[in-house]
Amino acid sequence: MTTPASAQASQALRVVLGVAGGIAAYKAVELLRLLTESGHDVRVVPTRSALEFVGAPTWAALSGRPVTAEVWGDVHEVPHVRVGQQADLVVVAPATADLLARAAAGLADDLLTSTLLTTRAPVLLAPAMHTEMWQHPATQANVATLRKRGAVVLDPAVGRLTGADSGPGRLPEPQAIFAACLRLLAGPGPAAGTDLVGRHVVVSAGGTREHLDPVRFLGNRSSGRQGYALAETALARGARVTLVAANVALPDPAGAAVVRVVSAQQLRAAVLEAAADADAVVMAAAVADFRPAEQRDTKIKKSAGDPAPVALVRNPDVLAELAARPHDGQVVVGFAAETGDETGDVLSHGRAKLAAKGADLLVVNEVGHDRGFEGPDNAAVVLGADGTEVDVPHGPKEALADAVWDLVAARWRTEPSASPG
DSSP states (O other), X not given: OOOOHHHHHSOOOEEEEEEOSSGGGGHHHHHHHHHHHTTOEEEEEEOTTGGGTSOHHHHHHHHSSOOOSSSOTTGGGOHHHHHHHTOSEEXXXXXOHHHHHHHHHTOOSSHHHHHHHXXXXXXXXXXXXXXXXXXXXXXXXXXXXXXXXXXXXOOOEEEEOSTTOEEEEEOOOHHHHHHHHHHHHHOOOTTTTTTTXXXXXXXXXXXXXXXXXXXXXXXXXXXXHHHHHHHHHHHHTTOEEEEEEESOOSOOOTTOEEEEEOSHHXXXXXXXXXXXXXXXXXXXXXXXXXEESOOOSSOOOOOSSOOOOOOEEEOOOHHHHHHHSOOTTOEEEEEEEEOOBTTBOHHHHHHHHHHHHOOSEEEEEEOBTTBSSSSSXXXXXXXXTTSOEEEEEEEEHHHHHXXXXXXXXXXXXXXXXXXXX
């Protein structure tokens, strides 16, 4: 999981950890540990029903702070106002359907909902409930309302629920919620805030694999770190994120809808489907240009002579296909991993690729043996179809991701229509 180093190294910030009354409340104990061990000052504010799952002594012992669900404790300190006013972040995990409904309605009938109503800090809600409750129109309307107001509401994970049930509604893993907390605590910068609230963005990440036989494939060195940084920063800025992940071995970003693919053709199908209602598509995946003309069903055996040549065919150009489709208001962003050669330098190749692909933005980064792929840092120049060039200096991949979203958001502000056609 990629997390901003600046957030980890920053001074202690005040975090309110709200816990609503769902069985997933026990997972919030691990989230509390991660927050406190990172040096933050955490106050746990459970609901009355949450204390039926995990008692107040547990929260108090692990946080080192008094715990109450009521507004009547320490009345002289006006806790129903002060807790929210003093917070740098309010995170609720799990956020039940009941909690989401009360927060959306602006109720303040306990300490947690009072805190949500008084705080002006970033708010992160991690829902957990049964699938039917999550998918109910009332819950979806409440989520839409909260997101419109600027709260970051993660989509729940898909998996085993209470009893034998399985589906969307599972609380994301504490480590993933913690990473989302760090993004909000670090802050996306003065130009960002929650400027992606209400937007649906599609991000591709990783590297495709084109199989020769059941054990061998043509691939590349992409780890997916840059694509995952784009997904995580978009989530922290309030977007709904669909992440198309090609052969990535990283934990899923909390709240992202992750679609796993292997080959370029599978990636194309997944991206085109997700892009139908997207406000932006960012193609950060390293997509193979070619695939074997024939894929063997059995392992190719080593023979005594020279191996037979491998015939290749061209894969579809997903970025060019996206850009060629009518996409009024939809911003299409490509990535180009380039090296200079005798025909031109990195930027000249990037400009030619931008013109050929037809994208709105192209992120050009120089790659080599120890640059670009696999590491935690990156540097790039973002070329715009309008002739602009923005240099993003070497730094964490999250910084490059935020720079990309800044440029995407700027294009939405200047477009006459922001709804994809």
